[in-house]
Amino acid sequence: MEPVTHFLTGACLGRAGFNRKAAYATLAMTLAAEAPDLDVFWGLRGPVAGLQHHRGITHTFIATPVIALVTVFVVWIIHKCRKKPPAVAPRWGLLWFFCLIAALSHLLLDYTNNYGLRAFFPFDIHWYARSIVFIFDPVIFLLLLASFVMPWIFGLADREIGVRRTKFRGRGWSIAMLILIVGWWSLRNAEHAHAIELVRNGDSVSEPITRIDAEPPIVDPFSWRVIAETKDYYQVIEVQTLHDQVASDSAEMIYKPEVTPAVAAAKQSYLGRVYLDWSQFPLTTDMGNAPAPGAPPPQRGWHTVHFQDLRFDRVPGSGSRDVLAGWVYIGPGNQVEAMYMNGREQK
Numbered sequence: 263m264e265p266v267t268h269f270l271t272g273a274c275l276g277r278a279g280f281n282r283k284a285a286y287a288t289l290a291m292t293l294a295a296e297a298p299d300l301d302v303f304w305g306l307r308g309p310v311a312g313l314q315h316h317r318g319i320t321h322t323f324i325a326t327p328v329i330a331l332v333t334v335f336v337v338w339i340i341h342k343c344r345k346k347p348p349a350v351a352p353r354w355g356l357l358w359f360f361c362l363i364a365a366l367s368h369l370l371l372d373y374t375n376n377y378g379l380r381a382f383f384p385f386d387i388h389w390y391a392r393s394i395v396f397i398f399d400p401v402i403f404l405l406l407l408a409s410f411v412m413p414w415i416f417g418l419a420d421r422e423i424g425v426r427r428t429k430f431r432g433r434g435w436s437i438a439m440l441i442l443i444v445g446w447w448s449l450r451n452a453e454h455a456h457a458i459e460l461v462r463n464g465d466s467v468s469e470p471i472t473r474i475d476a477e478p479p480i481v482d483p484f485s486w487r488v489i490a491e492t493k494d495y496y497q498v499i500e501v502q503t504l505h506d507q508v509a510s511d512s513a514e515m516i517y518k519p520e521v522t523p524a525v526a527a528a529k530q531s532y533l534g535r536v537y538l539d540w541s542q543f544p545l546t547t548d549m550g551n552a553p554a555p556g557a558p559p560p561q562r563g564w565h566t567v568h569f570q571d572l573r574f575d576r577v578p579g580s581g582s583r584d585v586l587a588g589w590v591y592i593g594p595g596n597q598v599e600a601m602y603m604n605g606r607e608q609k
Contacts, residue, residue, distance in 0.1 A: 263371040264398050268296040270406035271371060272364045277409065278436040280363075284356045285348040286337050294333040294361035298325070298368045309603035310588070314536040317379040321369055324383075330361035374447060375399075376477055376573050378542075389540060393573075394450040396480045402443055409439040450483045457486035457501040464508050466490075467497050475542065476501070477573055489543050489572050494518060496543060496572055516572070519547040528567035528590040533601040533608060537588050543572035554589030556605025564599060565592045 272295025276288030298320040305312030319325050334357050341352060372379045378391030395402065413432040457476040461467065469492035476486040484504035490497045498514040501507070519525070525548050528534045538544055549566040553559040560566055569588040577585040591599040601608040 263375060263395075263402075265296055265299060267398070267403055267406065268299065268368055268371060270403070270410075271295050271367050274406050274409045274436045274440060275364055275367060276360070277432040278440060279433055280360045282433075284353040284360065285350045286341065286352055286357060287360050289340075290333055290337045290357050290361050291364035293336065294330055294364035295368055297329045297333055297365060308608040309606045310533045310536055310601060310608040313540065313586075313588075313603065317372060317377070319383060321372060321379045321381065322383045323369070323381055324385075326362060326365040326369065329365045330358050333361045333365075334358045376475075387539070389542070391542070392451070392454075393475055393478055394447060394454045396478050398480070399446075400481060401446055405439045405442050405446070409436045446483075450478065453483050453503045454478070454486065456503045457488055460501055460503065460506060460508050461488045461490055461499055466499050466508055467492065469493060469495075473543075475573075487576070491543060496545075498572065516545065519545060521546075522548045522565070523596050524548050524565035524592040525567050527592050527596040527598065528569075531590050531598045531601060533588045533590050533603070534567075534569065537569045537571075541569070541571040545570045545572065549589075554591070554602045555584060557589065557600070557602040557607065560591045560599070561593075563594045566590070567592055 269292055272292040273288055275295070276291040280291060281287040298317075301315050301318055301320045302312065304315035304318075320329065334354060337357065338352075338354065341347070369379060369381055373381065373390060374392045374395050375397050376391050376393040377397060378389040378393075380387060380389055382388070409432060412435050454476050458474055461474065462471065467490045471490045471492060473491040474488065476488045479485045479487070484502055486501045486503060488499045488501050490499065495515050495517045498516065500509040502509070525546050529538060529546060534546075538546075545568075547568045547570070549568050551560055551562070551564060552566050554566060554568075567590045569590070570584065571586060574585045574587075575583045587603070589602045591601075593599045
């Protein structure tokens with residue numbers, strides 16, 4: 263999920279009752295819930311390095327105890343720098359346990375969307391993605407936001423009529439919103455499975471399906487984009503689960519591109535190996551001498567190989583079909599000349 267949702271989740275968890283058990287619980291859990299995304303700094307070494315390491319070791323079960331410990335250390339430094347200590351003495355061991363819960367919430371949230379993560383890395387390099395919510399889910403975001411806004415609004419009303427301020431006011435709201443989020447996940451999980459079954463049991467795909475998944479919409483839990491893979495092609499089908507409608511007239515058949523010498527060479531490049539390790543429904547296409555977007559045009563005789571994952575070729579609001587796509591320039595001798603993602607070159 264995007265960073266703000268992770269921050270809000272950690273804070274909501276802290277306010278759900280953990281802040282009654284230890285000083286700094288809300289602060290620590292807020293930081294720990296976002297801490298795994300510090301791996302974005304790998305992007306400073308290039309876009310392919312960023313793709314390779316994002317949701318890597320910091321998004322694993324083996325790393326979460328360490329992340330929790332580092333978060334507690336940061337909070338300890340803040341504690342030492344404060345002139346006025348908290349009313350209750352910190353319980354650092356308990357705070358570490360709370361941070362562990364918050365860090366695990368990050369893994370859970372990232373697992374629920376269609377980008378996925380490698381939670382068991384380095385013992386298992388497989389990417390796991392439940393694909394029931396989009397990378398940004400406005401319903402979850404608004405529920406988390408409501409857990410803070412609603413207590414504030416009711417607090418204003420209480421102060422207006424002279425009611426004594428209640429300590430830990432947001433606890434009930436936080437618990438309620440977390441329960442609603444679990445209910446939202448349950449609904450979308452059921453409709454995700456329903457969409458896949460409608461395609462499996464229908465006649466939209468004429469060949470045996472080797473792999474299938476449903477890509478989540480941003481809001482509507484009953485509208486899914488199912489991608490079915492066969493030996494020779496991918497088929498993209500719009501499914502409305504509320505009325506069991508499989509829109510066969512909008513089914514899109516995409517044949518797998520020919521593996522040219524340039525494509526074979528590009529797949530062995532740094533970008534190719536990283537991209538194909540992450541991608542679930544890859545299309546690797548020899549584009550001839552076409553330039554990569556935002557990159558210098560290839561020299562004469564070079565081939566441009568385009569890497570694309572069908573999960574992200576229609577990201578709502580992006581205005582592009584090349585979100586999370588990559589390009590490799592291959593020279594006349596099938597050597598790698600350059601690699602690009604998002605208009606940036608990987609040196």
